[in-house]
Amino acid sequence: MLSKKAKYAIKALITLARKPERGSMGIGEIAEEERIPRKFLEAILLDLKNQGILYSKRGKAGGYALLKSPSEISIGLIIRVIDGPLAQVPCASKTAYQPCLECKDAPTCSIRLVMIKVRDATADILDNTSLRDVIDSESELLYVI
Amino acid sequence: MLSKKAKYAIKALITLARKPERGSMGIGEIAEEERIPRKFLEAILLDLKNQGILYSKRGKAGGYALLKSPSEISIGLIIRVIDGPLAQVPCASKTAYQPCLECKDAPTCSIRLVMIKVRDATADILDNTSLRDVIDSESELLYVI
DNA sequence: GTACTTGGCTTTTTTAGAGAGCATTGATCC
DNA sequence: GGATCAATGCTCTCTAAAAAAGCCAAGTAC
Numbered sequence A, B: 001m002l003s004k005k006a007k008y009a010i011k012a013l014i015t016l017a018r019k020p021e022r023g024s025m026g027i028g029e030i031a032e033e034e035r036i037p038r039k040f041l042e043a044i045l046l047d048l049k050n051q052g053i054l055y056s057k058r059g060k061a062g063g064y065a066l067l068k069s070p071s072e073i074s075i076g077l078i079i080r081v082i083d084g085p086l087a088q089v090p091c092a093s094k095t096a097y098q099p100c101l102e103c104k105d106a107p108t109c110s111i112r113l114v115m116i117k118v119r120d121a122t123a124d125i126l127d128n129t130s131l132r133d134v135i136d137s138e139s140e141l142l143y144v145i
Numbered sequence C: 001g002t003a004c005t006t007g008g009c010t011t012t013t014t015t016a017g018a019g020a021g022c023a024t025t026g027a028t029c030c
Numbered sequence D: 001g002g003a004t005c006a007a008t009g010c011t012c013t014c015t016a017a018a019a020a021a022g023c024c025a026a027g028t029a030c
Helices: A004-018 A027-034 A038-050 A075-083 A110-126 A131-144 B004-018 B027-034 B038-050 B075-083 B110-126 B131-144
Strands: A054-057 A063-066 B054-057 B063-066
Touching: A004 A027, A004 A038, A004 A063, A004 A075, A004 A131, A004 B110, A027 A038, A027 A063, A038 A054, A038 A075, A075 A110, A110 B004, A110 B110, A110 B131, A131 B110, B004 B027, B004 B038, B004 B063, B004 B075, B004 B131, B027 B038, B027 B063, B038 B054, B038 B075, B075 B110
Parallel strands: none
Antiparallel strands: A054 A063, B054 B063
16 A cells, blocks of 8 residues: 555655746645645655755745656656555565565565566556656646546 | 565465365464464454355364365455455555545546556456466476476 | 744654454364 | 363454654744
8 A cells, every 4th residue: 555655745746846837835835735734744855855856945935846857756766765665565576675574485485476576567657657747647637527 | 565464364375275185274284384473363364254265163173274266266356355455545446446535636636547557457467366376386486496 | 133944853643463361162082 | 961172253452653743943035
């Protein structure tokens, strides 16, 4: 299950990416727009800043802004930064492999083989979907409606 | 992330399915073989029994046995029974759709569209992989080694 | 200096994971 | 056919992590 933290992170970054002028936005503004608990969002944006995805400025007229272009930030990256590996079990992760304690033997672990397939399929989608893609598909959808 | 509960459930069911004679096994035997905390496994097997996947017999010489053949039990089914919907967000689930509280508008929710793709890819793999498939791929692997 | 912002720390609430203890059932022994 | 032992079934409690909220410090434009 995607944590709320990751969900909020994606929503916040989309909100920032959607701003056409690409100026900085305050936490309060983002929190209100996306209905995210304000203090929780603070911690999330801080994480994203420490990971080099966001830039922050304090003081009056401060706020957060993207450090990369929306097409360079994939949903997969965001989820990895906030929730950790995409794989649903540690032993199926490519970026952060860890043998699971329960398994007697990783190479022959029956669950691992299936979950690696799931991880690969998931990563293929999430790493190839950028904030730009998400925003574009969103506005296409609005056309249809 | 797959819960430990679901992971244990899959392991326990594989263990039961692997028994060629298809007789019943006691909790203790399964717990020891798969290194699962015994009392935790009790709760898990009870769930699986209540969902019609296992049969249980009490008393001396009691234990658990599969109610369906291993080829009829998919990994997807097991995970759904224990962890709930495969989708990583409630609003992307086909079997248990729920609008997420955070979203202002589900149809145009930007995250939802991506997560539906992930869900579909995941379900495609997990619903088409049965206990039998897992056991078979396991023994193939042993050959290679 | 003042008003408005992020930053860091602490506390509370909720949920998953794990374990303990007793009740219930049923085969088997005598 | 009743006692007994070995198994599942159930309820309660504890711990750790995620989620959320509150408080005060630090920084910056005006």
